[in-house]
Amino acid sequence: MIRTVLTGTGAALPRRCVSNEELAREVDTTDEWIRERTGITQRYIAAEGETTGSLATDAARAAMEDAGCSIEDIDLIILATATPDRTFPATATTVQHALGGKGFPAFDVAAVCSGFLYALGTADSMLRTGMAKRAIVIGSETFSRILDWEDRTTCVLFGDGAGAFILEATDIAEGDAATAPGVIATKLHAQGEHCDLLYVDGGPSTTGEVGKLRMKGREVFRHAVVNLAQVLTEVLDDAGFAAGDIDWVVPHQANARILDATARKLGLPIERVVVTVDQHANTSAASVPLAYDLAKRDGRIKPGDLVMLEAMGGGFTWGASLLRA
Known part of the structure; x- marks a missing residue:
């Protein structure tokens, strides 16, 4: 395979x-x-x-x-x-x-x-x-x-x-599927009915201008915690692993509170979550690979580790991917 x-x-x-x-x-x-x-x-x-x-x-x-x-x-x-x-x-x-x-x-x-x-x-x-x-x-x-x-x-x-x-x-x-390195399972979702909770108020086809970011923070937080916990469970079930098998979670770095709440919902200690939001803030699509690279280079993520990547953003869109380093 x-x-x-x-x-x-x-x-x-x-x-x-x-x-x-x-x-x-x-x-x-x-x-x-x-x-x-x-x-x-x-x-x-x-x-x-x-x-x-x-x-x-x-x-x-x-x-x-x-x-x-x-x-x-x-x-x-x-x-x-x-x-x-x-x-x-x-x-x-x-x-x-x-x-x-x-x-x-x-x-x-x-x-x-x-x-x-x-x-x-x-x-x-x-x-x-x-x-x-x-x-x-x-x-x-x-x-x-x-x-x-x-x-x-x-x-x-x-x-x-x-x-x-x-x-x-x-x-x-x-026969090596469970232990071999690489991407094991990925799940992606979108729910467009919430598009007005996090968006940019412009675009070529509407205003003809780039626009500025607008967000209803409380609503985004509420959806993020629920959606991320659900998709992480979905990926684990699909891959045949349990939350306790995960060595590291590398999440989208939106807000420290979301990271804490998601970890608690999964029953994972925050010590197994790579956190870089303090250093980089929210870098949107860049946040997951930035955090992964930092954790790999400082020695936290090692070859053979089971790592869960997850993110949610405007749209709403959200997803998770399980890989072995």
Whole structure:
């Protein structure tokens, strides 16, 4: 059988790090207010010349170096983003060009904070069916460009960054399915009736402008805890594992309270949840690969560990993927 194996990870952050104290000098807020409600202490903000595409390219290069491969070994790029460089072409194509790639498929996926899980699921399907052999899957965002900096309830929550995975189709024996590395199971969902709870109030086909992010935070929190707990259970049941088998959960880094509540609902200690929201804030589609890369490089995630990835975002969209490192 064919399994999609994670062979390398990479990350990229803008040069400018903005602390809560610095932000409080420009926005009507305080460090204490942000920490108590979100767990965030800082975030990275893209400067002029730093774009979703440039961050994605840097993360992809780091991932290829980690995997020991080059662009000549890649035959698929999928980029998850809600903040593309342009309406079209897909930012993935500009990343392909920047890396020196030619000819193979490169496209964007738009599912907001769940985008990386959607991109991962898409790449997994394409690799397992033989449409590609080795893929770069990237989550990259410059959410600072769509924030209303006069709305302190939203602008303090988000940051910019990118993370990337190198995925490779690998033959494994069916008897090794439980212990072999790679993506084991993925579940994705969407419920469009809640699209007005987290959205951007603009677009090419409606206002002709980019628009700004709008969110009803309490409602998003309530749905997030329920939906994430359900999809994690769904993936575990499909894969034949129990919550106690998980070594690490790498969640979307939206809010420390959501991370705590989801862990409690699953009966998992928070010590087994990778938390980076304090350092990066909410980087939307970039948050899961950013967190995974950090936990792998600092030695928390080790080869053979069973890791659950999960995310929920505007749409609503949500999903989870279980993989063995």
